[in-house]
Amino acid sequence: MRRDVFQAIADPTRRAILSMVAEQPLNVNTVSENFDVSRAAIYKHMKILIECGLIDVKQQGRERYAEAKLQKLxxxxxxxxxxxxxxxxxxxxxxxxxxxxxxxxxxxxxxx
Amino acid sequence: MRRDVFQAIADPTRRAILSMVAEQPLNVNTVSENFDVSRAAIYKHMKILIECGLIDVKQQGRERYAEAKLQKLxxxxxxxxxxxxxxxxxxxxxxxxxxxxxxxxxxxxxxx
DNA sequence: ATTAAATGAAACCTTTTGGTTTCACAAATG
DNA sequence: CATTTGTGAAACCAAAAGGTTTCATTTAAT
Structure with a gap:
C-alpha cells in the first residue's frame, strides 16, 4: 500500500467523495448513494482517504460520519x-x- | 487510458522526472541514468507525461529532448x-x- | 424478541500499472 | 561501409487497483 496523498487524489471518485465530505460529514451509505458503484467500492475508496489522513471518522451510534481533514492537501x-x-x-x-x-x-x- | 494530470503526478518517479526536466530539456537516456529502472520503464513514464501535456519533445538529430510544459499543473x-x-x-x-x-x-x- | 439497517471485511475477478527483455530502425561515428 | 548510439514499440509478467458478491456483527426499530 503506497497510500500517499498524491495517489489518493489521483482517482476521480475519491476526489468527488472529498468534495461531498468537505461540505458536511457523511456516512458511507449516504456517500455511496451518489455513485453508481457498490457501497463496498465506495467504502474502499473512503478507507484509502482515511489511511492517508484526508478524512476522519466519528462514530455516532451505528453510523460513522466521515469528516474531511484537508490539511494533508x-x-x-x-x-x-x-x-x-x-x-x-x-x-x-x-x-x-x-x-x-x-x-x-x-x-x-x-x-x- | 485515463491519462489526466492528477493521475500523471500520482507516481513518484514521474514527479522526479518532471523536476529534472523542469530545470533543462533532457533526452530519455540522460533522464534514465538517474533512476535504477530500465530506460524502457522511464520511456513509458515520459510517454504518459507527454500524453497528458506535461512535457513536450523537440527532436534534434537522433536525440529527442523533453521539455517541461507545466501549464497543465x-x-x-x-x-x-x-x-x-x-x-x-x-x-x-x-x-x-x-x-x-x-x-x-x-x-x-x-x-x- | 425479531427484524432491519449500517458497517467492515473477506474472497474473488478483471483491468491497469509498472516493470522487464527483446527487436527494429534511424542517425552519428570510426 | 560497419558499428555504435538513441530511440520507439512489442511481448510478456507480477502486482496493484477497482470492482463485485457475500457474510458476520453491532445497533436501532417494530
Missing part, C-alpha cells in the same frame, strides 16, 4: 507551488502580448 | 485552491491559540 499544494512560476510566466507574457495587440489596434483606429 | 492548482481555506483556517486558529497562550504567560510573569 498542503503537501500537494507545496509541491505545486514550486512550479507555479513556470506556467504563470507563460500566462503573463501572453497577457502582455494581448495588451500590446490591443494598444496597437487602438493606435490603428486613431490613425484612420 | 494549474488544473491541479485550481482544484487544490478551492480547499485551501479548509486547512489554512485550522492553522490560523492554532496560531491564534498559541498567541493567546503566549500573552497569558506574559501576564502570569508580570503578576509574579
Amino acid at each position: 498542503s503537501e500537494v499544494n507545496d509541491w505545486i507551488q514550486q512550479y507555479k512560476q513556470f506556467w504563470e510566466a507563460k500566462l503573463d507574457s501572453l497577457e502582455a502580448y494581448l495588451e500590446k495587440l490591443k494598444t496597437e489596434r487602438n493606435n490603428d483606429n486613431r490613425n484612420k | 494549474s488544473e491541479v492548482n485550481d482544484w487544490i485552491q478551492q480547499y485551501k481555506q479548509f486547512w489554512e483556517a485550522k492553522l490560523d486558529s492554532l496560531e491564534a491559540y498559541l498567541e493567546k497562550l503566549k500573552t497569558e504567560r506574559n501576564n502570569d510573569n508580570r503578576n509574579k
Whole structure:
C-alpha cells in the first residue's frame, strides 16, 4: 500500500467523495448513494482517504460520519507551488502580448 | 487510458522526472541514468507525461529532448485552491491559540 | 424478541500499472 | 561501409487497483 496523498487524489471518485465530505460529514451509505458503484467500492475508496489522513471518522451510534481533514492537501499544494512560476510566466507574457495587440489596434483606429 | 494530470503526478518517479526536466530539456537516456529502472520503464513514464501535456519533445538529430510544459499543473492548482481555506483556517486558529497562550504567560510573569 | 439497517471485511475477478527483455530502425561515428 | 548510439514499440509478467458478491456483527426499530 503506497497510500500517499498524491495517489489518493489521483482517482476521480475519491476526489468527488472529498468534495461531498468537505461540505458536511457523511456516512458511507449516504456517500455511496451518489455513485453508481457498490457501497463496498465506495467504502474502499473512503478507507484509502482515511489511511492517508484526508478524512476522519466519528462514530455516532451505528453510523460513522466521515469528516474531511484537508490539511494533508498542503503537501500537494507545496509541491505545486514550486512550479507555479513556470506556467504563470507563460500566462503573463501572453497577457502582455494581448495588451500590446490591443494598444496597437487602438493606435490603428486613431490613425484612420 | 485515463491519462489526466492528477493521475500523471500520482507516481513518484514521474514527479522526479518532471523536476529534472523542469530545470533543462533532457533526452530519455540522460533522464534514465538517474533512476535504477530500465530506460524502457522511464520511456513509458515520459510517454504518459507527454500524453497528458506535461512535457513536450523537440527532436534534434537522433536525440529527442523533453521539455517541461507545466501549464497543465494549474488544473491541479485550481482544484487544490478551492480547499485551501479548509486547512489554512485550522492553522490560523492554532496560531491564534498559541498567541493567546503566549500573552497569558506574559501576564502570569508580570503578576509574579 | 425479531427484524432491519449500517458497517467492515473477506474472497474473488478483471483491468491497469509498472516493470522487464527483446527487436527494429534511424542517425552519428570510426 | 560497419558499428555504435538513441530511440520507439512489442511481448510478456507480477502486482496493484477497482470492482463485485457475500457474510458476520453491532445497533436501532417494530
